[in-house]
Amino acid sequence: MFKSLRLKLLFYFFIINIIVLFVYGAFIYNTAKKGVLNTTDTQLKMVSIDVIPDFKKDGYENASSIAKELIEEFSIEPLFVKIIYYDKKNKKIEHQTLSSKIHGWLFDIPLNEIGHLGSIYYFDKGAYRTSSMLIFEKDDTKVFIQLSMQKDIDSPYLKQLFFGLIIATPILLIIFLIIANLLINRTLSPVKDVIKSVKSISANNLSSRVNTDNIPSEIEELVATFNKLLHNLEDSFNKITDFSNNASHELKTPLTVIRGEIEVALKQDREPNEYKEVLKDILQESISIQKMIEQLFFLAKKDSTEINSNFSELYLDEVVTDSVMQIKKFALTKNIDVEIKKIIPSTIYANETLLKIAINNLLRNAVIYSPRDSHVYISLSEDDKEYLLTIEDNGYGIQEEDLPFIFERFYRADKVRSRKDGGTGLGLAIVKMILDIHNYTIQIRSDKNRGTIVNIKIAKN
Template sequence: MSLRRLPTLTARIVALFSLTALMTFAGIGTYLYQSLDAQLKLRDDHELLGKVDQLRYLLSQTPSVEAIQKDPHRFYDATGKHEGLMVVLQSSGGLELMRSGLPRSASLPALSTIPADAEPSEEDLTSWKLDENASARVVAAWGKLQDQRSEVRIILARSNAELTTLLASYKKDVMFSMLAGIFFAVLLGYLVVRASLRPIRHIAAQARSISAQHLDKRLNASTAPGELQILVESFNAVLNRLQESFQRLSQFSADLAHDMRTPLNNLMVQTQVALSHPRSQEEYQALLGSNLEEYERLARMVESMLFLARADHAQIGLDWQKLDARNEMHRIAEYFEGVAEEKGVHCKVEAEEGVVVWADPVLFRRAVNNLMVNAIRYTPEGGTIHLRVTPGPDGQTISIINPGPGIDKAHLPRIFDRFYRVDRARTESASSTGLGLAIVHTIMKLHGGRAEVESEPNRFTSFMLIFPKQPDTIVVTGHMANNARDHAGVERNEAWQK
């Protein structure tokens, strides 16, 4: 099933930029159009009111109604120069004295008339529907003749035909300017986005050059813009972890091959020597016994690898229990008592009563047992191994302290790595798989704790298991956890049956 291809970042930004430009230009164009419409209407209204004052002045210079009828040219001259302006003068008795710009057949609307001594205002203007396509603003006012007794009714109207034509033309210009502005804004935005995203393409080109054979390469953060600095640094950090893991995996594979090659070579050489000529029954039995030791070593190595693999994939659940730390230390000391006596080593438990450790009992004992194996192996004859429990505010610390040659500081950071050997000549034996301390470290990670080591050459070595005070969650995964504990028990028992 093919995934739908998402738009590129350039396309998204340009689309958003286009939408922004469209909304901006549309808003500006609408504002300009509405503003011009309002200003032109206001101008026409003021001009219409000014014509009322002008006609009132002309009437004040006219002696009588008959003079208007005889010589209306002054009034035509005052109004005829303005397109769309309509004028009607009526006597106080309703007699029409003159009409300009308005057909005789057109009927006038019913209007309230402004008194002769009142100034007209915008509130006195009324909209008048001329026909389906045109309308006008109209006002009616009284004006006094020269004798100040007779009055003439003035009706003025201004058609919006000219205004409508002007606004239609302006609207076309605004639309054309808006479309042209959007086009150039989008084009400019595309060029700007392309230029702005050039560092990303440069970083992508650097990333494409990184492969399994060139994990030492890193992205150049100095060429990345400020917004991408965190991304570049995070990617370089991922590469650092990947390179470190890759190197450890390569070293692990080499160490695993080396450790498995030794027992396999022993098996092949011993078998070839035995088959070179007939042997006695006792010699064959000795050969089979020797081969069995190598098989057991390989089996322990495989079981340890399976345990570590399951732990890496979170397939091991813990059977959390409250363990009495002092009792557990005494049980472990008794378990190793026979082996310790054979080497002339003593075990001493230093723990207060009532100290509780939250842990899986089998995995807890396995971790401590692995540390005890190393402690007994490297403690000189007559030395004492201390099994110490130290309570703390955040948890309990189990310490295995033994005198002896110690560990050089250069080895301490990698002491818990798989197959890491401080002294290969001393650790290549049938009972050693090179995974004991790695298993201890993994067990502590499963418990949410940690394993630490302190050592001074030719003085002492102290391994510390720091267990949390109480687990945040308690999870049991059934047979997977049981299998892990069974494997732990098998390896521990086989290591000490010899």
């Protein structure tokens, strides 16, 4: 009905207050009405008691004369009287008299002939209140006096109270609504602060977060969820930005090379062999571009939470053996022998696909940056706390000043050789990311023109 939460709360508060005020007003009015009725009953009792001395032991009293005396004495008008003489022995009315026969219906009430002296009962008869009291007892006769007078339901007090409630209820309702509006605005002020903070966040400052200080517990979880959403959005945005920047930066060189090769080839007519050489260079650059794009997509799309959910128990020795078998075909192109020096049975909890990618990248790098007719060694050993995976080559090595930067994206220690061998500068960045996801440690030792040793420490489950 209302989209505004504040209006909803005010509407519900309004309905609840109407009900409460109506019930409370009705309670007050009925209580006052009962009070007025009690006053009427008290008058009837006092009048009934007052006539007791007027009764004589012999003879019957006349209801009309008694009614006249009571009206003059108490100024109660109209007042109707009925006197009943009840025969205890025969258990029937011996004699009765009415002050007004046309009002006889007011006394169509049960007679409590077995009641004790002074007992009085009250009955509602329309706008009248009728009482019946045993006031006198002589020999075998009981004397009852029954009085009837109008209920004072139209008294000035009740009228004043009724109109007071009609006037006061809307005023109280308005006051309550004003107070409720102030309280609701005050209660919702943290929500307004959160909205203000959210509006200030844009693509340029995704690192900002909604302040959780002085946030009510009812919306604290909502704010925490939104901050987590911002974190995920920032992470995704950064991946997209990195992919865009990295792709635009790295694709320039191979595309420039391809364009240059084509332009040179088209400047003059050439021999078929020359065209073949140009096409080979273009093919090599195209393969490099394809590989780079695949690796960029891998870095941009992989989510650590999704990866962790795909962890399972696996045999590390089998993963290593499979990786070696895969890389051997590639190593044959340079007549490099990939050899397992030592391997032990080992069981770990990891993502098998990613772990193979990491090991394959390390083995591929060892082959790429090793001279022809050389060797690459891999071994798997253990101690009490961890497994140690070692990859060793006797290749070109890495200079000491380059070692701190080799895990950065697109960093190449030997830029000329990396470009020539098809390197993208992303392989070790992917390896580091995969190992970080698994909480594995990697250490690289290298000597220029002597070789490189890579150690991966894997904690035992």
